[in-house]
Amino acid sequence: MQDRPRNPWARASGTVETAPADEPVKPADPSAPAQDTLQGAFVGRGRPLFWLALRTGGLTVLTLGFYRFWMKTRLRRWYWSSIRIGGVPLEYVGDPLEKLLGFLFAVVILAFYIGVVNLLLMFASFALLQGNVAAYLLSFVGVIPLWFYAQYRARRYVLARTRWRGLRFGLEPGAWGYAARALGHWLLTLLSLGLLWPRMTFKLEQYRTDRTFFGDRRLHQGGGWTMLFPALKWIALALLLGLVATGALGSGAGGLSFLLFLLAGILMLYGLAYYRVETLVRLTATKTLDGVGLRLAASPRKVLRIHLVGYLLSGLGIALPASVLGALFVFVQSAETLADMGLDSLPWAGLDRWVLVLLGVALYFSIFLIWSALTHALITMPLTRHYAQGLQLTGSGGLAAIRQRPRDEHIEAEGFAEALDVGASL
Amino acid sequence: MTGFETRAIHFDGQSAEPRDIRLQLDPARRSLTGPGVNWPLDEVREVPDQGGADLLILRRADDAVQRLILPDRSLAAQLPRRTAPVPAVQRRQIWIWAAAAVASVALIVFVLVPKMADQLAVFIPPEGERALGEVTLSQIRSALDESGTQSVGFCTAPAGLAALQRMEARLAAAMPEGQPLSVHVLDHKMVNAFALPGGYVVFFRGLIDEAGSPEEVAAVFAHEIGHVVSRDPTRHALRSAGSIGVLGLVFGDFAGGALVLFLAERLIDAQYSQSAEAAADAFAADLLLAAGLPPDALAEMFERFRRLGGDDEGIMAHFMAHPRLGDRIAAARTATPPDFAATPLLNDDEWRALKAICG
Numbered sequence: 074m075q076d077r078p079r080n081p082w083a084r085a086s087g088t089v090e091t092a093p094a095d096e097p098v099k100p101a102d103p104s105a106p107a108q109d110t111l112q113g114a115f116v117g118r119g120r121p122l123f124w125l126a127l128r129t130g131g132l133t134v135l136t137l138g139f140y141r142f143w144m145k146t147r148l149r150r151w152y153w154s155s156i157r158i159g160g161v162p163l164e165y166v167g168d169p170l171e172k173l174l175g176f177l178f179a180v181v182i183l184a185f186y187i188g189v190v191n192l193l194l195m196f197a198s199f200a201l202l203q204g205n206v207a208a209y210l211l212s213f214v215g216v217i218p219l220w221f222y223a224q225y226r227a228r229r230y231v232l233a234r235t236r237w238r239g240l241r242f243g244l245e246p247g248a249w250g251y252a253a254r255a256l257g258h259w260l261l262t263l264l265s266l267g268l269l270w271p272r273m274t275f276k277l278e279q280y281r282t283d284r285t286f287f288g289d290r291r292l293h294q295g296g297g298w299t300m301l302f303p304a305l306k307w308i309a310l311a312l313l314l315g316l317v318a319t320g321a322l323g324s325g326a327g328g329l330s331f332l333l334f335l336l337a338g339i340l341m342l343y344g345l346a347y348y349r350v351e352t353l354v355r356l357t358a359t360k361t362l363d364g365v366g367l368r369l370a371a372s373p374r375k376v377l378r379i380h381l382v383g384y385l386l387s388g389l390g391i392a393l394p395a396s397v398l399g400a401l402f403v404f405v406q407s408a409e410t411l412a413d414m415g416l417d418s419l420p421w422a423g424l425d426r427w428v429l430v431l432l433g434v435a436l437y438f439s440i441f442l443i444w445s446a447l448t449h450a451l452i453t454m455p456l457t458r459h460y461a462q463g464l465q466l467t468g469s470g471g472l473a474a475i476r477q478r479p480r481d482e483h484i485e486a487e488g489f490a491e492a493l494d495v496g497a498s499l
Numbered sequence: 500m501t502g503f504e505t506r507a508i509h510f511d512g513q514s515a516e517p518r519d520i521r522l523q524l525d526p527a528r529r530s531l532t533g534p535g536v537n538w539p540l541d542e543v544r545e546v547p548d549q550g551g552a553d554l555l556i557l558r559r560a561d562d563a564v565q566r567l568i569l570p571d572r573s574l575a576a577q578l579p580r581r582t583a584p585v586p587a588v589q590r591r592q593i594w595i596w597a598a599a600a601v602a603s604v605a606l607i608v609f610v611l612v613p614k615m616a617d618q619l620a621v622f623i624p625p626e627g628e629r630a631l632g633e634v635t636l637s638q639i640r641s642a643l644d645e646s647g648t649q650s651v652g653f654c655t656a657p658a659g660l661a662a663l664q665r666m667e668a669r670l671a672a673a674m675p676e677g678q679p680l681s682v683h684v685l686d687h688k689m690v691n692a693f694a695l696p697g698g699y700v701v702f703f704r705g706l707i708d709e710a711g712s713p714e715e716v717a718a719v720f721a722h723e724i725g726h727v728v729s730r731d732p733t734r735h736a737l738r739s740a741g742s743i744g745v746l747g748l749v750f751g752d753f754a755g756g757a758l759v760l761f762l763a764e765r766l767i768d769a770q771y772s773q774s775a776e777a778a779a780d781a782f783a784a785d786l787l788l789a790a791g792l793p794p795d796a797l798a799e800m801f802e803r804f805r806r807l808g809g810d811d812e813g814i815m816a817h818f819m820a821h822p823r824l825g826d827r828i829a830a831a832r833t834a835t836p837p838d839f840a841a842t843p844l845l846n847d848d849e850w851r852a853l854k855a856i857c858g
């Protein structure tokens with residue numbers, strides 16, 4: 074059992090203060106941690122997070138979406154400050170007004186693109202092809218490079234607003250290069266039927282890592298893309314099983330084939346979690362920062378379990394308001410049908426239609442809010458905790474020489490990502 | 500207030516090296532002091548939204564990078580401005596960009612997109628226009644269905660369709676060649692009719708139910724043909740293609756945004772301009788005259804709408820929304836010359852068949 078210091082004094086004073094044991098984390102290295110190894114910990118709790126997410130989400134709805142910049146900032150502050158490395162918390166210093174500004178900036182640029190381009194595409198696709206499928210397809214394809222661009226820019230902003238031990242992180246400019254590479258790698262991955270997926274995973278991570286700074290020092294991504302190949306093994310097995318199942322179906326063994334398909338499906342789910350976690354572990358272990366090393370211990374089974382249990386419980390959490398909404402809907406429908414048939418002398422005929430509509434809208438939004446708050450507390454938080462607790466910094470003596478980096482003004486913040494809705498990430 | 504002393508970790512914001520120090524609250528000088536630390540009490544703020552409730556993390560309002568980490572929160576009560584806001588950077592810039600964003604969206608939605616749509620509507624070939632109308636019609640049909648699972652059906656009683664075609668032929672005979680028309684009745688109680696790109700004219704069952712004579716239906720028909728001929732629906736469809744994406748962009752798609760987007764879409768979708776309506780009325784009056792039908796049937800239909808107005812959400816929005824309905828009624832009345840002799844449109848059997856088109 075390894076100690077996870079919850080505050081910066083635990084190490085200095087030699088006292089070992091153990092985090093409340095959620096469950097033992099296997100050390101990445103079986104040998105005892107060296108003196109200069111810093112251990113990650115996570116101190117946040119689900120309940121306060123649930124209320125924070127619910128409260129800020131409610132304000133977002135009440136302000137017609139404008140509070141979302143504050144909501145995002147406050148949630149990030151909470152998550153960042155819950156992650157402690159060697160007892161010292163991370164800090165998120167992003168500013169909501171700055172996010173609003175970035176969003177406005179993105180609107181100025183994108184409104185033109187989206188308005189004019191969509192109009193022209195709609196015209197062209199109806200004039201030339203007599204249908205709007207081409208327009209949707211083209212405007213979707215046109216947004217893909219922007220999407221990768223926005224992703225990189227958002228990462229740059231978040232890193233520029235993240236601090237640890239008082240020093241800023243940073244990411245060098247390079248969003249268009251990233252977008253071009255991402256497009257190329259996706260094309261190769263599709264053409265190779267997924268065989269070059271690990272190559273894409275590695276190369277894109279390398280592009281980002283090699284441009285990442287902590288203070289004035291640059292991170293380095295070591296290793297090579299072939300080291301990620303083993304991460305595909307469960308997916309390969311699932312595909313193989315699917316092939317066998319198809320064979321069984323062909324030869325008439327319906328029951329057996331169904332069983333095999335089911336098994337292949339479950340294995341595929343595990344395989345995807347395994348790929349995600351295993352590549353993350355391997356990529357983290359080969360990152361270095363000027364002599365400081367990183368290690369991550371994470372379990373694919375635990376990650377999969379968090380997702381399954383989290384979604385199940387969140388689903389149960391919204392089941393009650395959702396069924397009330399469903400009942401209300403059926404009630405309004407049947408009241409209308411009866412009114413149509415002239416049977417409006419029934420007791421609820423006098424009920425104001427607007428009351429029902431308002432009730433429906435309120436219920437609809439509360440389902441939204443409860444769902445988002447529950448998934449924060451039951452999925453995002455446990456996942457973050459799992460990764461944070463598995464993180465180690467080795468050779469931390471090298472940190473002493475690191476100095477501050479200048480502030481990255483980054484006027485557009487993550488406006489493009491916000492406007493294009495890049496991922497539902499934090 | 501007595502002196503207060505605690506352990507603290509100081510990060511100077513210049514290096515990653517933590518300094519384990521003794522920190523004192525100096526009541527006389529109103530400051531936090533320690534080796535290398537001298538923070539005026541009024542400048543001390545707590546870093547908010549902490550996930551762990553154990554530590555107290557402090558910053559200076561006038562210094563972005565220095566931090567003090569205290570092992571417990573006992574000092575918190577003695578910091579007078581602990582939760583005061585830290586002045587954010589560049590507030591003026593926010594207003595400038597907000598104005599720029601509003602201006603640019605307004606420019607695009609209200610000027611650029613309509614201008615382009617007006618230009619492009621002229622160039623779209625007939626097949627393209629028909630395809631646009633077809634797609635829009637199927638969208639409207641599924642949007643109108645209240646259960647949300649299927650589309651509102653067409654009314655297809657053969658005798659009713661025959662009567663409708665007779666009406667169409669009578670109006671078409673008075674029109675220049677080459678304008679294809681395609682008329683439908685939707686099985687829905689709304690009192691409404693609309694035109695779509697590519698010559699689609701669509702009546703709702705509610706309108707046929709309410710109409711007092713075949714001439715009133717023909718008058719609405721002629722008005723909608725007026726929109727078709729001047730390509731109002733095509734312009735309109737192209738406009739909304741450009742504008743809706745932009746508004747979706749502005750409001751994002753979180754719950755609150757979805758609601759605003761829905762309302763904004765309604766707003767854009769509402770009406771043609773006043774002049775487009777007047778032009779369609781004038782066109783209808785001429786067409787009815789040329790077809791030997793009384794133009795004041797349009798006035799009668801308008802009056803019927805006015806009487807129905809208010810108690811039903813299904814009232815023909817694009818007729819009712821215009822404040823000068825009275826003027827339009829008067830205009831339609833004066834469009835009938837004093838010596839005008841109408842030729843009957845449908846006989847009683849045909850009129851009954853049209854009324855029963857939805858079965």
Ligand SMILES: [Zn+2]
Pocket residue numbers: 722726771776779817
């Ligand atoms: Zn009209």
